[in-house]
């Protein structure tokens with residue numbers, strides 16, 4: 001029976017990032033991926049600065065930069081209807097990644113499968129990397145529940161059943177994680193009062209900036225990809241997907257005529273509803289990410305609302321940090337499974353905060369009332385005009401650091417924007433950046 005140091009179930013972005021980190025340190029890692037050709041399923045494409053920093057540490061940031069498109073600013077527009085129902089811009093807010101003190105002070109758009117291919121091809125350069133595809137993890141065949149010790153697993157590899165042994169098992173298999181179930185972890189689920197439609201279509205060559213448009217009842221996000229494509233997300237009411245399908249594709253094109261007429265001829269190139277994907281947002285909170293010699297990462301450990309573009313990034317950052325911990329365990333001979341808990345210690349708090357932040361961003365667009373839009377505009381304006389509030393928001397979503405929200409923020413929110421001490425801002429804004437000790441505390445042991 002073949003034995004591996006680490007068995008990673010799921011070859012999504014999270015599993016592959018982890019495996020690359022391990023393979024680079026000569027740890028015998030097996031990735032199991034059940035889908036042979038993923039086809040055109042839309043998943044995350046927006047990379048936050050911290051994820052790019054992680055790829056930089058793994059030596060693949062150059063290729064990621066080459067195959068992605070930079071978004072230093074996300075332009076957000078609040079639109080108001082005049083008495084004839086015509087929309088006009090009533091507020092503009094730039095969300096500025098370029099204010100961050102990161103080497104990569106920008107978000108980047110990259111097709112999901114392109115990113116996975118970059119990581120996979122890099123990992124394949126190492127002899128210690130093993131990739132079984134199509135291979136489905138079925139169940140653990142030898143485990144001791146009391147000791148939380150998982151030893152063997154049954155895999156369907158092509159048409160064959162194979163049993164394998166692993167020192168550590170990592171569930172990176174997305175929302176319906178088998179490893180999480182084996183760890184007997186409860187999931188707390190939050191559902192939302194809205195759904196999204198999402199699709200990629202061609203764009204004009206010059207349309208290279210990300211824009212989000214919201215009226216009191218609609219929301220569209222437009223995120224340019226390389227190769228003259230653009231990814232669109234459109235908020236809809238639950239149930240309206242089937243209604244729109246019955247009425248025809250013009251119901252999908254129509255908001256573009258009002259929000260972004262420049263893209264109207266391009267969106268009309270979508271010829272079938274089959275190209276448009278319904279996305280039902282969901283949030284999962286899980287109490288524990290580690291049990292014995294098993295851990296869960298990415299969507300298996302925390303599914304977040306997509307409004308802030310964080311799910312894929314949490315998976316990448318989990319993979320990078322768990323990878324570093326396992327490398328440290330192997331290089332120092334500290335193979336006791338108790339050390340795995342350090343992964344949870346670093347990541348759970350961060351993932352919970354980002355999950356809350358994504359949830360709050362979603363709530364901002366949850367109700368289609370004029371007074372609700374008025375409240376959102378008020379909040380956005382306050383956030384943008386106060387340097388500390390704007391910086392905090394961008395820093396926190398970027399993953400590069402965390403500056404906690406405090407009671408002072410309530411005063412900043414209502415008070416004048418020049419009421420802050422520049423010196424305090426400059427010192428504090430540097431202290432809240434994650435450094436090596438925050439990300440990889442075991443390295444100092």
Ligand SMILES: Cc1cc2nc3c(=O)[nH]c(=O)nc-3n(C[C@H](O)[C@H](O)[C@H](O)COP(=O)(O)OP(=O)(O)OC[C@H]3O[C@@H](n4cnc5c(N)ncnc54)[C@H](O)[C@@H]3O)c2cc1C
Pocket residue numbers: 009010011012013014015032033034035042043044045046047135136137138172173174175178198277279297298299300306308309310311312313314315
């Ligand atoms: C439409 C859409 C848009 C999104 N937009 C964004 C965005 O802009 N930014 C962002 O950060 N996030 C976004 N997300 C979220 C993001 O895609 C996910 O959070 C991210 O893909 C999670 O990565 P993962 O590696 O944990 O899981 P996944 O990407 O789900 O990968 C899990 C892998 O495990 C495999 N697998 C499952 N079960 C088994 C098994 N038993 N055996 C073997 N293999 C198995 C699956 O085939 C899959 O390949 C979006 C998601 C969707 C659906």
